[in-house]
Amino acid sequence: MKFFIDTANLDQIQEAKELGILDGVTTNPSLMAKEGISGQDNILKHYAKICELVSGDVSAEVISTDFEGMVKELEVLKEIAPNIVIKIPMILDGVKALSYCAERDIKTNCTLIFSPGQALIAAKAGATYISPFIGRIDDITWDGVDLVRQIAEMYAVQMFDTEILAASIRNSNHIVQAAIAGADVVTCPLAPIVGLLKHPLTDIGLAKFLADHKKANA
Secondary structure (H helix, E strand, O other), X not given: OEEEEEOOOHHHHHHHHHHOOOOEEEXXXXXXXXXXXXXXXXHHHHHHHXXXXXXXXXXXXXXOOOHHHHHHHHHHHOOOOOOXXXXXXXXXXXXXXXXHHHXXXXXXXXXXXXXXXXXXXXXXXXXXXXXXXXHHHHHOOOOXXXXXXXXXXXXXXXXXXXXXXXXXXXXXXXXXXXXXXXXXXXXXXXHHXXXXXXXXXXXXXXXXXXXXXXXXXX
């Protein structure tokens, strides 16, 4: 499984990179605003900074909801760096934009996936990635991880190359369960990734090793 970090914060991206486990970045206008970045020129410059930090794919989201507007935006975004991936919403004109990009070998991430049917259409249109939102599905008392499992089974049967990018990750267990369910990629803030390192028995074991070492060398 590939690990993407879902942020626009350069320090967090650098920290994840230093761990040696960072494969890419996803971000969106909300995350840009959280970092105090506004204005089209500033947003494009910030995407460029992220692409300089990361060798893997960096998802940059279009804002338009009509086909012509999406194309106009994505043509600008794709020029930022070779590793830019265009994030496109799962709507009718979004599917048209996915097809447009597929015909031109432009990488895409179809976002806001909440059903196997949507995942099927996105893959058929040539999406590079699809992003099922695990946490948001859980919020309405459905099973987000089960959706990942259904999509993985469907893609295997149909032999689609589209990668499943599990998004809306709320905790470390979501990452593990998404991996078991067949997700190719997970994207989340840094905290759930770091949370995978933690276990109380590890802390207890390390404390005992250090105490024994100190006793033996007293």
